[in-house]
Amino acid sequence: MASFKPTKIQVYPKLGEKVTQDTLYWKNYKAPVQIKEFGAVTNIDFSPVAPHNYAVTAFTRIHIYGPFSQEPVKSFTRFKDTAYCGRFRSDGQLLVAGCEDSVVRLFDVSGKVALRMFKGHTKAVRVTDFTSDRYHILTGSDDYTCRLWDIPNSTELTSYQEHTDYIRCGITSKLNRDLFITGSYDHTLKLFDARVNKSVMTMDHGQPVESLLLYPSEGLLVSAGGRYVKVWDLLKGGQPLVSLKNHHKTVTCLCLSSNGQRLLSASLDRHVKVYNTTNYKVVHNFDYAASILSLGLAPDDESIVVGMTNGILSIKHRKSSEETKEISGQQKRRPAYRVFVKGKNYVPKQDDYLVSKPVKQHLAKYDKQLKRFNVSKALDTALETWTRFRKPEITVAVIKELDRRGTLKNALAGRDERGLSQLLNFLVGNLVDPRFAPVLVPATEMILDIYQSVIGQSPVVDVQLQRLQDLLEREIGYQQDLLEVLGMLDTMFTSSLPRKEVPCSETFYRRF
């Protein structure tokens, strides 16, 4: 004898972004920790040595946070005005920072008071960095100059006055102590060589340059300015390699993932985008609450730190492998394997007489009702709050099944105010969903037919019906707009296609 065949729940393909390796990798972070700073967070720099503390420059302070602390490990507060660009030396011992008052300060990470103060700039110093030999400091300022300073003597070595606007970003080579690159609001990037005391390469970015990044090999340079991120090939004399326009506001910060495979860019449009560095396609996207000014990535991508204009520092830590497992483990039911397997792994002996027990078919609640032909009850069960909101496809499948049985009208009829408003609520939520519309539109027509007479008797139902009407009007408007757009596109395509010289103009297109 045949058993009852349960209602088939249609599996719809998941909409939205595709799940790729990148999505899995970049989604594997915990919920962000948010720390309120005193002002906009302008710079984040990770210490290159072991605990990988990071310096956060915000307003007049620089805070140093440990990898997992939510309180600053250390604070430098001796700034007269807004501090800029706190950066660690490659041994993690010293920290340099510029300031609005044009003084560059050098701190010992363990100390509190500035070890050296470099005075010479006339305007705010926005860029500071150590050279790779650790004895010099590069600074760039709003007075259009960039200078090199000697740490032991605390003297200015050279000053370069080639830029014609504010210098807002700069980076030193990690491989050569004499090379450094600066970017300015005069739209240019300049590669300076300290040995010849002038710029050896100039590249035009086209927009005020906000951020610079050198690849570990230092063959490629990435610059960000305006809405563009541009990649330059330094080995080919500063030839532009690729120009990316994926943000819709100024890109403020660049960062490279630890293995150099992915490039991250942060922008005032509140997004952080992740690019693949082989084909420069966006592979992932993070959303934040406010415009982003600074971005930092811990070594091994252990955490992503983002500073925003509203002074909030957001830290996301990577989930450890145990945590990932733990979460999936929590979803399982507690009484585990042992209970369910009880007696099942018993191997019958040779002479044992086996009595087979019929396997009981487990049916969902709505299926049990359908089996008994209780159509109204089946619909009620399918309309239970949890199902209705979380799994609308189940409700739709039951409605479809009832329609197939020709008993949908009976199931829909005879509902009280509560039941009807529940039903209408579901329809308002799902009617215009293209996946459900073919099933729900006839059902809605049926409901309107059945309950025509009760319109005006209950304010609750009337409100729902009004909502339904509004929804449909809006949807019709959308559809009309879309058709118009489609018509426009068709004309454009037709005019752009070259005329074919084939007697039979067959149309074919490949679908992926």
Next chain:
Amino acid sequence: MVEHGDIRVVHRGGSKINFREPVLSHDSRLLLCASGECVKVFSSSTEECVHDLQGHTDLVTGVLLNPSNHLQAYSCSADGTVRLWDFTDGILIKVQLHCHHVSVQPLSVSVFVYLLMCMCVTLTRLLSSSQGEYIASAKGLHLEVYFFKKQKSYRFSLKEDNKKGAKNTFTCLSCHPKDDCIATGHEDGKIRLWRNFNHKREYTYSTLHWHHSAVSSVRFTPEGTNLLSGGVESVLVQWRYNQETQKDFLPRLGAAITHIAVSPDGELFCTAHSDNKLTVIQSCVKVSAVIQGLVKGESVRTDLMVDPRSKALVLNGKPGHLQFYSLQRDKQLYNLDIVQQEYIHESGLQQFEVVKAAFDTRGNWLATVEERKQKDSTLELNLKLWAYDEQTQSFVLNTTVSGPHEARITAMCFCHTADSQTTMLVSASQDGHFKAWQLESNHYFYEGPFWSCDFVGAYHSLVPECCCFSADGSLLAISFQEVVTVWSPASWELLTTLSQPPGAIRDLCFGRQSCSKYLLGTTAKNLLCCWNLLTCTLEWSTSMDVSLLLSDPLSENMAAFCSHAGLFVFKPSEPRPLFSHKAICSGKVTRAVFAPREEMLESCEESSQWLNRSQLYFLTQYMDLMTFITKAEEDRLMASSKRLVIDDSVAVTPFYLLLGKHRQQQQEKQDRSFSAERNQLPQGSVAIKELLHTPAHVLPSASFLCSMFVRSLLISVTDKEKKSEEEEMESDKEEESECEMEASTMGQGQTAEAQETAAPALTKAQARELRRVKKLDHSWLSSLLDS
């Protein structure tokens, strides 16, 4: 045209077994049912066909047990004869000739009555009562009861419609075997129990209502304690007679019940179902056997196909299923559930139906299309792809594409190449597009291989009608109304179009093997065209009204069925047809298929050579499955059927043949080796016979009999001693009567004694006892027999 005498069109299985009520034999072991031109005898326990009773030359219209001899059965047929059979051995006993239409319906215990009825079609049911006093018939809204003794008939009528709009038309009736009660079933699902019908006016009836649509069969059990009813709901309902509120149900019998039969002892029920199925039910509780014939609906929507693996014929089965039907064994192998939805047994519901199916060359993939069209809503279409699973030996659903096209799918075919790495399916639809589906191996979201759309093509927004792959899979021909387009599946380029001569293309077929350069098509203007694809020109065309064109996958041969049921078998390269036959059946041939043979025939005759590798099966308008058979093959079949003489009512299963042969051999061996010893055994001993034939409850206790039984088996007593014993026994006769009472009471003690004195020779007392026991047995037995 040459008629070939040695090739004949024959019915090949798959006839209806639910046409008339099945009959269960007296011992409930055999089940008889009318099936086409013969009566089939099934074993009710093993579901196997024991034998066919062949002899009628037309449709058998009824089968009935002979009331006077329960080993005989009558059958009547539309050929105008009534035949009497010994159904256990399958021997025809008697033939009675009658006029044109004979239908045996009445059931009577005392006399066998058969009626000649030309009107049998219009009468719903005709039954006579248990005692043969009256006969009841129902037609339309009238119930008529005719009393034999009074020679009078009463007519009871119901109103055409009662207030609720229900229909009162009679659909079936059954007479109570003991009481004067007639149960009738009605169109609206009610059952009426009529009583007191020997008066014109004072008749009464009570109504039972459970069925929601027409009751198709009612039947009283032989004792009259229960009433069985069934209908389209496929639920067998058992009503207690006189306690009608109590009812038992046996639900989910699979398809609408058309007939119910009960074995004479009331143990087994048998229901016939609309899907050509007989179900044997043990006392309304358990389905013990299912005999499934070829399921035939009104039409076969899928083509006839042959499963490349099992070589079974595949076509629409039960609603929403595909059936695999073994042509060799005339038996349904299994049903594949395509729709996988609960079937609602209700008339007038639009349900999903399988409309297209296709196998790939190796039988690894099966593609099915199911559709459901409601009156005013959109068409629902599903394309399903099934992978053959080696472990479970069946097809497993791999991909479901809901809504593969916007309109009905007109044609679907797999790419035929045997050695290609990629499998391809092409579907053409009325929405003006054709789509190519390909197996993809990996995807980020789904595990394992799955099917996805590879290409969508169209031609001048015309509707594609047929599609066909060439033998090597390098070309795809699709007909768009009057134009045949040829595509290259590798690059999806339109290679060429063929539009001469004009006329809408109805059928399209590539040649095979040496003729693979030819493309054949039939047009609506009664032309059969053959294009040469090398030159892209019309090779030849002939005026012929072809309704069906198909190619033999194992040879170059093509078969063309004309609309007047003519058949031409030809090679595209040769001008002369290999075989032609006029009017192979009445009506049009709707579907046909070439089925590969299990073993090749070695026929040298030119006319029958085309049947060597494969056999041509076709379905007629009336859903008869027919085939062509050569003379030689027929002779061989006859010879083999004669060899299999079955003396037992047990069905001849392969298992039985194997085991039975083995057992026979063993028996022969034993007989040879033990024949000497066995002769010495006292087989004919009266005592043993008596002992074994007396019912157990009248025998003395076993412990008492044991020793005597054992002793009787010993051969130690010589003839002389026996004689002397006999003399003694005679002399002791007087004492017997006195001791009778004691024997039964003292039984226990005496056995103990008997065991102690286990001497080879019998003592006098013991011999006397033995005789006393014998005497005792006889008296009990005789009393038992008398009562």
